[in-house]
Amino acid sequence: MDFNARINAFTTLGNFLSQFSNKGIIKKNNIEKNEIFFDLFSDQINMAYIHNSWFTKEQVLFACESWSTVLTKENITKWLANYNLEDVNTKTPKSVAIIMAGNIPLVGFHDFLSVLISGHKAIIKQSTSDNILLPILAKYLMEIEAEFKGKIEFTTERIPHFDAVIATGSNNTARYFEYYFKDKPSIIRKNRNSAAVLTGHETNEELLALGEDIFRYYGLGCRNVSKLFVPKDYDFDIFFKAIYAYKEIIEEKKYANNYDYNKAIFLMSLFKLIENGFLMLKKDESFSSPIATLFYEEYEDLNKLRNYLSNKKDQIQCLVGNVSVITTVRFGLTQKPQLWEYADNIDTVDFLLKIY
Missing domain, CATH: 3.40.309.10 (Aldehyde Dehydrogenase; Chain A, domain 2)
Structure with missing residues (x-):
């Protein structure tokens, strides 16, 4: 799968997610594979709340709308403009384990996106608090772009063979991660x-x-x-x-x-x-x-x-x-980060390109 195909796949996913917002769940025409996934994802939004009552419909729809806003061809292209991704298809992709937190809906989506957009395989271990929504979106991606089928794997067991890891957890779990993954290239995130x-x-x-x-x-x-x-x-x-x-x-x-x-x-x-x-x-x-x-x-x-x-x-x-002597985010925008605003200020895509 070439670079542009990956961008187009996530742009299509953004279009799909645009149907789900706090303005309403409104089915649109000309959304690829909508006949398969619209009702299925609508049901999963309700299921997410049953599974985790912090994930109210309002909060889940906010997360969906936020991702649909940034998953445009213009945004993705701008995000990736400073990286050399054109030749990754000539290299051997790695298997990247992603250990996700579960505190907010789709909290691990940026890592999922980064691994796939950089051409690697994602092996995903989700928190039990947030394991309802992402598998459906992954199936949607695999349906619209068949080559993703060999690039996405979910596991609830001990992670099988992997070449690198991105793990997010508490300060306590980070110490475990740092020991367990000490021989692998890694990004280990702690409490912030x-x-x-x-x-x-x-x-x-x-x-x-x-x-x-x-x-x-x-x-x-x-x-x-x-x-x-x-x-x-x-x-x-x-x-x-x-x-x-x-x-x-x-x-x-x-x-x-x-x-x-x-x-x-x-x-x-x-x-x-x-x-x-x-x-x-x-x-x-x-x-x-x-x-x-x-x-x-x-x-x-x-x-x-x-x-x-x-x-x-x-x-x-x-x-x-709004303080001139201190670098700050504008009021009201903390939960609407751009694709290039990385957690812990660690450039995930740069890390993923260096492990080739």
Whole structure:
């Protein structure tokens, strides 16, 4: 399969996914293999929630829409323009094991895409929390491009022969991965969290958009904001007023249970909290906060904060804000990364090209 065929296959997959969004599940004309896969994937969206109740229909459809937006020929071509992929068909492809996390819907899709677009074979071991959606999309790819049939393998057992590995997990599992895969080329990802830097001059619209970075996927993603850095004596009433639009999140039973549980733990420990009925703020130096909670720290000098964050970069997935002296992602965009925005800032395609 040549380079352009791989691009066209994923572009076709993007067109297929464009039928599934929070605007509605709307069947379109002229979508390849729709007669086989439209109803099947619709059923799997419902099945994903039955299997994992964090994966509500809204959250799964958001993930589908996000991927459909980036899987265009223009985006994929732009992403790959800086790599030499034209001659990979003259080389012997490798078998790349992908060990996926399961915290948000389709969380391992970028690794899946990267391995296949670079011409390798993907051997996929999914988390049991997120093993419903990707196999159907893989079958769709194999149906529209037959040469993918020898390039995609799912396993629930010990991974068979492989030449390289991309593994995502916790800090604890990363230590196991590093030992187990020490003789293989690898990308091993650990725990990371995202933070927002506020100055007190944000508009209501910016803070409202920050709510998307906080609450999307119930805060379970590594790109979700779990920590705020605020100026000394920051007025949190302004922040709470702006994010009040997200109040209905507390109606989600699992989120509400976590809110109640974490609040009880904090209060029993006599921690001081600021809360609004669906989100708690706790002053804490950690980047990783429990569900329904944001940690925060105060700062007095942005340049000192920049240096501090630079020293903590191995714990940070992305920084949100509108601060000239600190490189940040714009408010509301953490869960809409472009194809060239790599997890942990590790260039996955470059890694995959070097293992040929």
